[in-house]
Amino acid sequence: MSEETIIIANWKIALGGKESGELAEQLKKGLRRLPDGKEVIVCPSFMWLQKVSEILAKTDIKTGAQDCFWEERGAYTGNVSPLDLKESGCHYVILGHSERRKYLSETNLMVHQKARVVLNNGMTPIICVGEDFDQRQGSQKDYAIIRQLSESLEGINVATDNKIIVAYEPVWAISTSGGGIKPEPEEVSYSADVIRHILLDLYGNEIVNTCFRIIYGGSVNSSCVADYTKLPNICGVLVGSASLKIEEFVEIINNA
Numbered sequence: 245m246s247e248e249t250i251i252i253a254n255w256k257i258a259l260g261g262k263e264s265g266e267l268a269e270q271l272k273k274g275l276r277r278l279p280d281g282k283e284v285i286v287c288p289s290f291m292w293l294q295k296v297s298e299i300l301a302k303t304d305i306k307t308g309a310q311d312c313f314w315e316e317r318g319a320y321t322g323n324v325s326p327l328d329l330k331e332s333g334c335h336y337v338i339l340g341h342s343e344r345r346k347y348l349s350e351t352n353l354m355v356h357q358k359a360r361v362v363l364n365n366g367m368t369p370i371i372c373v374g375e376d377f378d379q380r381q382g383s384q385k386d387y388a389i390i391r392q393l394s395e396s397l398e399g400i401n402v403a404t405d406n407k408i409i410v411a412y413e414p415v416w417a418i419s420t421s422g423g424g425i426k427p428e429p430e431e432v433s434y435s436a437d438v439i440r441h442i443l444l445d446l447y448g449n450e451i452v453n454t455c456f457r458i459i460y461g462g463s464v465n466s467s468c469v470a471d472y473t474k475l476p477n478i479c480g481v482l483v484g485s486a487s488l489k490i491e492e493f494v495e496i497i498n499n500a
């Protein structure tokens with residue numbers, strides 16, 4: 245897998261237009277040059293994605309969307325086309341976030357269709373998987389991850405120039421919509437191994453090493469980020485709440 249450490253900010257719908265623009269300007273100033281070996285991606289709300297992409301256009305920071313629709317054009321009221329995401333300067337798309345699964349009944353089949361169209365449009369899907377608290381307590385953790393990931397990816401051809409990020413985000417670890425419990429690094433490492441084994445089953449060693457990166461997300465802040473990024477099978481982090489404050493986010497990037 246790639247040696248770069250990837251840090252993804254998920255702003256959800258926490259910020260309005262003015263605040264999104266201000267935070268993007270602060271990032272542009274504070275991170276004129278990214279530390280060596282770090283890759284930073286910011287995912288604003290749909291409304292402000294283009295604005296943020298324009299502000300960050302001449303920096304090394306890339307932008308991503310928090311979802312997209314599986315059709316490119318057509319009569320699909322209220323959805324967001326992958327073609328428009330691409331046109332607005334977006335390189336990454338988060339898919340299957342647990343908040344979408346919870347509030348919008350997003351299924352693995354939907355994630356599958358979205359992953360396919362994102363890849364076809366030359367963007368990188370960030371596929372979120374992770375068990376909820378009851379599944380963990382009921383020893384269903386591996387099963388939950390295996391099901392989410394295999395149903396999301398099975399049947400999708402991955403070529404050597406495709407990039408896919410898999411984010412292990414146990415629902416019970418997410419600070420706002422989940423339980424906010426920080427997992428022990430050993431547990432994250434265990435789940436990353438489960439994910440890697442599924443990917444190996446689906447795609448084999450060469451494609452997995454070339455195309456896939458596994459990251460962790462859930463209550464990451466500047467004090468704990470290194471506990472996860474130092475794990476040999478974790479390539480980075482997905483950060484929610486702690487990405488909304490410039491000093492804290494810069495500290496996360498430095499400590500990752």
Ligand code: PEP
Pocket residue numbers: 254413417418419420461462463464482483484485486
């Ligand atoms: C998330 O929702 O993807 C997330 C990681 O949030 P937080 O960092 O706030 O737990």
